[in-house]
Amino acid sequence: MTAPTSTVPVGASYAEGSVLDWSRTLLPGRVVLDEQVASNAPWSAVVAAGQVLTIVDVGGNQSADCLMYNAADPEERYSVPDTLTWQQNAYVTTGTVLRSNEGRPLMTVVGNEIDRQDTIGGACSKESNTLRYGHHVMYHHGCRENFLAEASRRGLGIRDLVSNLNWFMNVPVEADGALGIVDGMSAPGRRVAIRAEMDVLVLVSNCPQMNNPCNDFNPTPLRMIVVEPSGAQE
Amino acid sequence: MTLSAPREQHTTNTVLNARTDARAQGGQRSEWMPYLPAASSPFVPTDVDPTALVWAETVAPGGYTHKVLTRGSRIRFDDPTGDACAHLVLYNALEPTERLNVADTQKIPWQAYLGAGHPLLSGDGRVLATVLADTSGRHDAFCGTSTDAWNEQKYGDSRPEGPTPSGRGLLVKAAAKHGLGRRDLPPSISLFQGVRVETDGQLAWQGSFGAGTHVELVAELPLLVLVANVAHPLDPRPDYQVGPLRVHAWRGAATGPADPRFAATPELERAYLNTIDYAEARGL
Ligand SMILES: [Zn+2]
Numbered sequence: 001m002t003a004p005t006s007t008v009p010v011g012a013s014y015a016e017g018s019v020l021d022w023s024r025t026l027l028p029g030r031v032v033l034d035e036q037v038a039s040n041a042p043w044s045a046v047v048a049a050g051q052v053l054t055i056v057d058v059g060g061n062q063s064a065d066c067l068m069y070n071a072a073d074p075e076e077r078y079s080v081p082d083t084l085t086w087q088q089n090a091y092v093t094t095g096t097v098l099r100s101n102e103g104r105p106l107m108t109v110v111g112n113e114i115d116r117q118d119t120i121g122g123a124c125s126k127e128s129n130t131l132r133y134g135h136h137v138m139y140h141h142g143c144r145e146n147f148l149a150e151a152s153r154r155g156l157g158i159r160d161l162v163s164n165l166n167w168f169m170n171v172p173v174e175a176d177g178a179l180g181i182v183d184g185m186s187a188p189g190r191r192v193a194i195r196a197e198m199d200v201l202v203l204v205s206n207c208p209q210m211n212n213p214c215n216d217f218n219p220t221p222l223r224m225i226v227v228e229p230s231g232a233q234e
Numbered sequence: 235m236t237l238s239a240p241r242e243q244h245t246t247n248t249v250l251n252a253r254t255d256a257r258a259q260g261g262q263r264s265e266w267m268p269y270l271p272a273a274s275s276p277f278v279p280t281d282v283d284p285t286a287l288v289w290a291e292t293v294a295p296g297g298y299t300h301k302v303l304t305r306g307s308r309i310r311f312d313d314p315t316g317d318a319c320a321h322l323v324l325y326n327a328l329e330p331t332e333r334l335n336v337a338d339t340q341k342i343p344w345q346a347y348l349g350a351g352h353p354l355l356s357g358d359g360r361v362l363a364t365v366l367a368d369t370s371g372r373h374d375a376f377c378g379t380s381t382d383a384w385n386e387q388k389y390g391d392s393r394p395e396g397p398t399p400s401g402r403g404l405l406v407k408a409a410a411k412h413g414l415g416r417r418d419l420p421p422s423i424s425l426f427q428g429v430r431v432e433t434d435g436q437l438a439w440q441g442s443f444g445a446g447t448h449v450e451l452v453a454e455l456p457l458l459v460l461v462a463n464v465a466h467p468l469d470p471r472p473d474y475q476v477g478p479l480r481v482h483a484w485r486g487a488a489t490g491p492a493d494p495r496f497a498a499t500p501e502l503e504r505a506y507l508n509t510i511d512y513a514e515a516r517g518l
Binding site: 121123160162177180 | 415
């Protein structure tokens with residue numbers, strides 16, 4: 001059937017003619033999951049210990065907001081401050097160990113095709129959008145809402161949302177402490193690969209933000225590939 | 235002089251003797267204690283009317299405290315020795331799912347470093363508290379507090395009842411006293427020991443400004459405040475060197491349109507509007 005017309009002001013999608021590069025897994029291995037995440041949508045999966053998740057920035061500079069939980073005990077979850085403290089650095093890059101609120105490794109960045117990844121900027125939300133841009137955008141969709149919807153499918157809720165990671169987003173901290181989301185350093189087909197150090201529930205929001213450059217004002221899809229690694233990096 | 239062992243100082247062989255012994259212990263002072271009534275604090279900040287005080291306490295090194303405060307309360311933290319480190323988590327006391335959101339607290343003001351005028355934001359687009367005054371300038375919103383794993387690798391021990399407690403271990407206890415669990419502890423901020431981000435992202439230790447600084451907040455919503463006074467995780471000293479933390483709170487008014495800080499930036503103005511909107515609807 002043809003789609004009905006609608007008066008609902010749904011979020012934008014990518015402009016016609018946008019370059020999309022679906023790429024492939026960053027590390028070789030037996031593929032156990034290969035899914036596309038539509039613009040603006042949430043996604044989740046359990047990545048078993050030892051498996052590697054490749055996230056493909058299909059359209060370029062598309063923020064993939066990400067939270068991680070110990071799948072066996074979700075009270076243990078991703079912690080920005082622990083990740084930063086243990087590596088004594090504010091940026092995420094190859095080799096960064098993504099740690100839990102108990103200081104334990106949840107995942108490790110084993111492949112990365114952009115200079116640095118962000119874990120300071122947090123997630124957008126309907127409410128914080130009103131502070132940042134004005135109440136006229138309150139009706140826009142946000143990552144916090146994506147996280148809540150996807151978390152609820154996994155038995156988790158608002159108490160389980162904490163500061164997150166933003167793959168393919170660029171948040172520099174300047175000498176005087178000035179901080180903000182600026183134009184990204186990614187491009188269509190760029191990837192990051194993260195290896196699970198325990199069985200990890202991964203939640204992703206394909207950021208629907210239309211008011212800052214976290215997705216280049218052009219929300220594009222993501223590709224998620226999980227492999228059982230078979231050897232060295234391609 | 236050698237003090238006799240505690241056992242030898244007490245006669246407690248009958249209920250009456252035990253009661254007399256217990257009652258004889260009252261009225262003493264220690265270096266770290268709450269002061270009740272708050273007006274009896276020996277450390278009332280100058281310019282504060284003692285009769286307006288609602289909370290006065292000295293938190294021990296490696297100690298923690300917690301309080302529910304009404305909207306408009308002023309909260310002052312003092313670092314008398316230069317070695318305090320106040321790790322804070324704030325909640326809307328009426329709906330504790332609304333809690334400190336460190337990412338929004340840094341992102342929305344476009345500023346990573348805390349200081350006077352900085353809003354401490356929740357994830358719900360509202361201001362939990364505003365920093366009104368700051369004579370230290372050495373604070374941190376990146377590293378959070380210490381975990382058991384961190385203190386075990388650094389000091390060999392993390393037990394909350396031990397000599398090198400982790401901040402998280404203490405905050406877990408403080409949260410539990412308000413019915414909150416481990417999943418209710420978001421990333422925290424810390425006062426009085428500074429960290430700065432270098433060009434390459436390195437987190438550089440800045441440490442204390444020195445003895446005698448203070449930070450004053452105003453509660454913009456009814457607040458549950460959790461505080462742990464523990465060594466900052468990046469404190470480079472091999473020993474666990476923490477000083478006492480003084481806390482005072484007194485009655486006051488939340489930020490309103492007449493305050494210059496209300497419209498200091500467009501983000502702040504909308505954050506205060508959201509906060510007042512919530513307070514008005516709830517009849518606060
Ligand atoms: Zn977003």
